[in-house]
Amino acid sequence: MQVKIQPSLRIGTILLLFLFTSEEACAEPIIKSVKLIIQPRNEVQRSANVSLRCQAEVSHSPGSHHNYKYLFYKDYLPLNTDQTNATDNIFSIPDARVGHSGKYSCDVVIENQKKASSVKDLTVKGLLTPVLTVDKLRLTEGDDVTAICAAEGETGSLTFFFRDGPEELYRKSTDSPKVEHKLTLNKGTVNMFCYYSINLGGTVDNSNNSNVISVHIQELTIKPEIKAMPSTNVIEGDIINFSCRVDLTHQRNSELKIIFTHGRTTLDLNMTQKDYQMMAKANDSGEYECISKLGVVHKSSTVNITVKELFSMPDLSIHPAEVFEGEHFTISCQISSFASERIQREDITYVIFRDKTPVINYNRYSGTAGKVTNGKYMCMAKAKGISKESWTVLFGAKVLVSKPEITVDGPVITDEPFWIRCHSVNGTLPITFSLKKNNITLNRTKVFYSHEANFLALISSPSDISSYFCEAENNGQVSIKMSERLLNVTVIVPVGKPLLTVLPVPENIEEGNDVTLICGISKGSPPIRFRFYDSNHTPIHTTEVQSNSSSFVLSRVNREKSGNYHCEAFNREDMLSKSDIVTVKVSLAKWKKVLIAVFCMLLVVLLVLFVVMGYKAKRGKRKMAAKLSVKPSSPKSDDSLTLSLTHDTLYSTHTVEVNNKESVWSERPPDVADQDSLQSQNEGDVEYTEVVHPQPVDPTQIPLRKGTDTVYSELQTSQGDPEHINHQTLLEYAELNHDLPDPVD
Structure with a gap:
């Protein structure tokens, strides 16, 4: 049997095959793996040639061609980027150095795909030995020498060190394989060498030491000689002469400077041709130094001077230590010691000052404490041209406490605690305040930072407020001051519970009657505000009166006025009190009741007549x-x-x-x-x-x-x-x- 294929079917088959082959041809490549190979091995000696080969295993369609992009990394930092159509690429490191040691990896990129290799370690052994050179082998103290330490061909982060035996002369970090620096040497002979270190991602390797070079330095003989005359031990007031000398017979002296100092104080900037003279004082004891300076070279010599006090610093004292206004006080000025070999006690004169103004030319002053005598006191002692001042003492006569004022903040409410404030305008602190009630001390406090005290009190009736007063004292019983009694204070008695009265009585209220609501309280300070409410809790009347009761009339009430009524009374918004609820029931008027009764009777009579007439009518038929x-x-x-x-x-x-x-x-x-x-x-x-x-x-x-x-x-x-x-x-x-x-x- 022979099967014939239709032409349309043949065309479809061809198209399908074409599409299939086209998809295959256009399929994206797949990077299966990426490998980094270090050749000849991962650990090499200095000067070896190292190759890093990055290989990629890629799956792709037959006949397809793609560009490969290779990226190499050292210690996760990019090195270079290379693009080729080969499946591997090589990064070369000729004449490798220790600085090339590190962690290497590579990436392969094809179109939108990227894949990385694993990280490989490369270790290069052997640092170069540096070479040290200098421009001079003989120097004069203070001259500079240029030293060069070189490790040609070495790469990486290097730190160079210049040393003289154990002493470090200089160091510098650089990426260059050579360091040049000018050094100032101050010794007779310096045996100088250098070396360098390299940082390899957390580890540091040191090179061998370079060659040693001996540099000879000729010392400058400019050390000064210092003298103090007449002696290093003097008495306050004596004259001291200091001299600083440098032998410049065989020296260059055009730039030489001699500086004279005492501690951190420079006394003279150039003593080459002269001496330094001064009068000794008690605080002049200590070390004196002559410094000779030639260029960058410094030489120094010191001498210690001891100065004995001619007399001690005067001491100012006030007796008694605390004085109130009107009391007597005495100020005295004394010295504790003097140099008897130079002066006698009678040779010392005194002046007492108040606010820098002389008060008396003597060492004792008496006066009466008051505002005039208040101020800053100090005294001065003089002898042999030496004057000394005492420390300044602040003197102020204490002020007796003034009569205290007693007040309260805001109105006072009975049976509620309130604060009483006692305040004195004047008075030296500390002040003791006492709160009293009818000569009975209720509380006492001592204040150190203000002129007032606050006390908590309580009253049960308005008349109790006038029984309070306070006392203040700051010098015992002699300074007690008593305030006035607490008067002119608003005392509020909270309102009692209101009683709501209804007239006529709620059971006898008929339509058309006038109903009077009376709201009264048993106690409360006027003015009193009364407020009446209906059964919907809606205010129907508010009034303020000076009495303890108020009324409101409901005119010609109807049955809609029936309900629950209550009232409120208050003399402050936070002192509101409510009455009990009173139920008001408005009944029908009497004429309406009579009319309803008559109407009902008529209905009954008519009904009886209707029944009787109906019955008779039925019997007759x-x-x-x-x-x-x-x-x-x-x-x-x-x-x-x-x-x-x-x-x-x-x-x-x-x-x-x-x-x-x-x-x-x-x-x-x-x-x-x-x-x-x-x-x-x-x-x-x-x-x-x-x-x-x-x-x-x-x-x-x-x-x-x-x-x-x-x-x-x-x-x-x-x-x-x-x-x-x-x-x-x-x-x-x-x-x-x-x-x-x-x-x-």
Whole structure:
């Protein structure tokens, strides 16, 4: 069987094959792995040639060509970028140095793909030995020598050190393999060498020491000679001559300077041709130095001077230490020692100053403490041209405390604590304040930083406020000052619970009456604000009075005014008090009650008349004939008799059953003649029940019935014998009027 291929199917197959081959041809390459190879090995010696080969394993479509981008890193920093179509690339390190040691890696990037190799360590062993050179081998003290330390070909972060044995002369960090520096040498002979260190990512390697070079320095003989005359031990007031000399016979002297100092104080900048003279004082003891300076070379010599005091610094004292205004005080000025070999005590003169103004030329001063004598006091002692001042003493006469003032902040509220402030305008601190009530001390406090004290107090009635006063003293009992009593203070008595009264009494309020609401309190400071509220808690009246009660009239109230009323009283917003709720009920007016009673009576009378007239009307309309049929109610019954009464109009039969039992229906009394007839026959009493069907006005409206409706009523006799029944009597009581009810279905 031969299958023919439709031309359209052939074209579709060709297109599918073309698309498939196109997708294969355009498929992106996949970088499977990247490897870094260090050649010849990971650890080499200095000067070796090192190659870093980055190889990539890539999966791609046959015949496809892609560009490969290689990135090399040292210590995670990029080195270079190279682009080729080869699957590997080489980064060369010719003549490797220790500085080339580190962590290497590479990345391969093809189009949007990138893959990194693992990190490899390269270690290069062996640092170069540096070479030291100098421009001079013989120097004069103070001259400079240029030293060069070189490690040509070394790379990396290097630090060069210049040393003289254990002493370091200079150091410098650089990326250059050579350091040049001018050194100033101050010794006779310096054996100088150098070396360098390299930092390899956390570890430091040191090179070998360079060659040693000996440099000879000729010392300058410019050391000065210092002398103090007449002696290094002097007494205050003596004259001292200092001399500084340098032998410049064989020296260059054009630039030589000699400086004279005492401690950190420079006394003379150039003493080459002269001496330094001064009068010795007590604080002039210490070390004196001559410094000779030639260029950068310094030489010095020192001498120690001891100066004995001619007399000690005077001491100013005030007695007594604390003085109040009006009290006497004394100021004295004394020295503790003097040089008896130079002066006598009588040779010393004194001056006492107040605020830098002389008060007395003597060492003692007396006065009365007051504002005039207040100030800063000091004294001066003089002898042999030497004057010394004492320390300054501040003197101020203490001020007796002034009469305190007693006040309160804001109004005082009974039965609530309040603060009483006692304040004195004047008075030297500390001051002791006392709060008293009727000469009884309630509290006491001593203040050191202010002129007032605060006390907490409590009163139960407004009259208690005037019993408080305070005292102040700062010098014992002699300085006690008493304040006035606490007067002119507003005392507020909080309002008591209000009582709401209603007039007339809530049970006797009728519509149209005026109702008076009276809100009263038992206590409270006027003015009092009263506020009345209705049952909706809505304010209906607010007033402010000077008395303890207020009223509000509800004019001509109606029943809508019934509800719960209350009032509030307050003499401050935070002292509000509420009354209990009073229920007001407004009843109907009396004339409305009478009118309702009369109306109800009329309704009752009309109803009675209507019933009576209706009943009479029904009796007058009774027009009917009755048929009586008597038959036993049951074939087996010998003590009952059934009477059938046929209403001509309704075509219904009413059956009356006579039984010796008592009937539950209403009883109609028989006529007198009938009673006699019944009694003569010794018959028992007979009870009758009447079932009445009212006759419709229009006989045509009477619904048709399939048969005769019969209603049975049971008649009972005492004997239970049917033949004893008086038929005539039954017939008479079986009469029906015209208002018989409709038949019962």
